[in-house]
Amino acid sequence: MKTAFFEITPSEKETLKARKDLGEPLFFSEEMHKVSPVKFRDAEIVSVFVYSQLTAEVLKKCPRLKFVSTRSTGYDHVDLEYCRKKKIVVSNVPHYGENTVAEHTFALILGLSRRTRQAYIKALRSDYSLDGLQGFDLQGKTLGVIGTGRIGLRVVRIAGGFGMNVLAYDAFPNSLIAETLNFKYVPLERLLSDSDIVTLHAPYTPQTHHLIHRENIGLMKKGAILINTARGALVDTEALTLALDKGWLSGAGLDVLEGEDLVKEERQILSHQYSNEKLRTLLQTHILRNRDNVIITPHVAFNSRESFMRILQTTMTNILAFRAGRPENTVGLPPAKR
Ligand code: NAI
Numbered sequence: 391m392k393t394a395f396f397e398i399t400p401s402e403k404e405t406l407k408a409r410k411d412l413g414e415p416l417f418f419s420e421e422m423h424k425v426s427p428v429k430f431r432d433a434e435i436v437s438v439f440v441y442s443q444l445t446a447e448v449l450k451k452c453p454r455l456k457f458v459s460t461r462s463t464g465y466d467h468v469d470l471e472y473c474r475k476k477k478i479v480v481s482n483v484p485h486y487g488e489n490t491v492a493e494h495t496f497a498l499i500l501g502l503s504r505r506t507r508q509a510y511i512k513a514l515r516s517d518y519s520l521d522g523l524q525g526f527d528l529q530g531k532t533l534g535v536i537g538t539g540r541i542g543l544r545v546v547r548i549a550g551g552f553g554m555n556v557l558a559y560d561a562f563p564n565s566l567i568a569e570t571l572n573f574k575y576v577p578l579e580r581l582l583s584d585s586d587i588v589t590l591h592a593p594y595t596p597q598t599h600h601l602i603h604r605e606n607i608g609l610m611k612k613g614a615i616l617i618n619t620a621r622g623a624l625v626d627t628e629a630l631t632l633a634l635d636k637g638w639l640s641g642a643g644l645d646v647l648e649g650e651d652l653v654k655e656e657r658q659i660l661s662h663q664y665s666n667e668k669l670r671t672l673l674q675t676h677i678l679r680n681r682d683n684v685i686i687t688p689h690v691a692f693n694s695r696e697s698f699m700r701i702l703q704t705t706m707t708n709i710l711a712f713r714a715g716r717p718e719n720t721v722g723l724p725p726a727k728r
Contacts, residue, residue, distance in 0.1 A: 391456070391713055394433035396422040396442050405702055411710065427451035435712065437461060437705055440689070441651055446472040457481070457717070459708045461701050462692070464621060466594040470722040481708040481719040485540050486692070486700035492544035494691035495589055495619050498643025501685045502615050503528060503587075508682060529553035534585030536578070536601065537592030537620065538564065545589060546571050557581045561597070582609040587617065594621035604629040613640040619691040622648035627674040634681060641683040645691040647675050 394416040395406065403417050416433065418425050422442035430436070433452055437459040438444065446469050449455060458468060458480045465482045473480050501507055504525040512523070533549045535542045535558045546556050556573035563575040578601075582588060588610065592598050602616065602625045610616070616639055618625055627648045633639045649671040652664065678684050692701070704719065711718040 391434040392416070392432050392454075393435040393437065393709060394418065394422075394430040394452075395437045396420065396425065397439040397461075401698075402702060405699075406706075409706065412706075423448045435459065435709060437709070438467075440464060440467050442467060443651065444468040449473070449476070449478070457709070457712045459705050459712070461705050464593060465721050466621060474722055479712060479717045480721050481712065481717060482721050483701050483704040483708075484719050486704060487694065487697040488540040488544040490694045490697040491541045491591075491619055491691040492548055493694075494645060494687070495541075495545050495591075495617055495643075496548055498617050498619070498645065498685055498687070499528070499587055499589070499615070502641040502643055502683070507685055528587075531555070531586040532557060532584055534559070534581040534588040535573070536560075536581065536588065536590045538567065538575075539591060541619075542589075542591035543567065543571065545591060546573050557585055560592075579606065579609055582606055583611060585614060586611060587615045589617040590620045590624050592620055592624060594623055598624050600624070600626040600629075602626065602629065604632070607633045608638060610638060612638060615639065615641045615643065617643040619645040622646040622650050627671050627678070631674050631677055634678070634683065641685075642678070643685045644678070645687045646689055647678075647686065649675065650689060 393412060396418045398406070398417045398419055406412060406415065416430055418429070422436060422438055422444065430452060432454060434454050435457045436452065436455060438461065440460070440462045444458060444467055449469065449472055455478055458473065458478060460468060460480070460482050463482055463484060465480060468480055470480060505523050509523050512519070529552060532555045535545055535556060538546065538558045538560045542558070546558070549556050550572065557576050557580070558568065558573050559576060559578045559581045565575070568575055576584070590601070592601065600623065604626060607629045610633070616625070616630065625648065630642060634642065649668055652668055652672050679686055708719055
């Protein structure tokens with residue numbers, strides 16, 4: 391089966407090329423929607439990362455497509471409804487190191503709590519004064535974890551090591567785990583009002599679109615910090631900008647941004663027609679980027695040496711399992727119903 395890999399980095403390509411069981415795969419460094427369909431029209435299997443927008447329009451250009459293997463946990467970039475209709479199986483990488491994203495979450499938390507960004511910039515300027523560099527301890531503070539799945543629970547465990555109290559909110563709470571790991575489920579509003587740091591670990595779905603919005607962001611504790619390593623559109627960017635401007639929040643750590651694809655393609659903005667709403671979000675992101683109490687990382691929470699190898703390994707397992715007629719790690723409808 392012809393397999394096309396998109397958004398492939400040179401080191402991924404090197405690793406995959408060494409695999410003899412892949413036949414003669416096609417490799418593209420660009421996102422699938424940016425590659426001319428002539429180049430991959432015959433592919434029956436495609437593998438992408440999160441920036442390929444697998445809409446019905448893009449998927450239609452691959453008429454023989456049978457299997458999509460996304461090299462990510464999140465799959466909100468894939469039109470699952472279209473895939474269901476066309477009997478295209480979709481697999482993800484459900485876990486490749488929840489510790490990897492959880493550790494990055496704490497990199498952002500500590501970056502803000504110990505003001506490392508400001509300290510680093512001062513040190514570069516040979517300014518060793520302590521002005522403006524006083525941070526705060528995590529010990530004794532309350533962490534609000536939204537989404538207690540694989541990553542969220544790892545964050546809870548690490549928070550325990552720092553001596554933090556943990557509140558959590560989840561659409562499907564698990565009281566046994568809460569008792570075992572010593573945290574408490576509360577309604578979202580209570581989590582927002584009682585936490586010093588709020589961190590998001592829920593998937594992006596229609597239900598979680600702008601889970602943090604203009605009304606409920608105002609419930610957050612004065613001076614609290616918001617961390618998002620899940621998906622950008624869980625947070626209404628305009629509401630976040632307002633909360634930082636008004637001083638309701640003292641900082642934000644963002645590995646993911648609303649309209650992240652557009653941020654990546656900034657140079658192409660003048661040659662495309664984008665909605666006012668998208669352009670407005672982009673402008674808000676620029677405003678956020680220039681704030682010294684906001685740390686933005688470019689969707690790298692997953693990106694450690696160890697997780698990179700595990701992602702490729704699971705992707706290979708997914709592809710080989712599909713080819714053997716026993717798909718694994720499927721998302722959307724169970725394979726039996728396809
Ligand atoms: P998971 O599926 O194990 O956990 C998600 C949790 O969110 C579950 O406990 C679920 O019940 C809960 N949830 C679902 N809908 C909810 C709602 N409406 N309100 C509150 N909670 C809700 O997923 P995992 O592995 O923990 O990953 C979480 C998210 O992190 C992924 O969906 C992905 O978008 C993001 N992610 C980001 C990465 C990065 O590099 N920045 C890397 C990997 C994942």
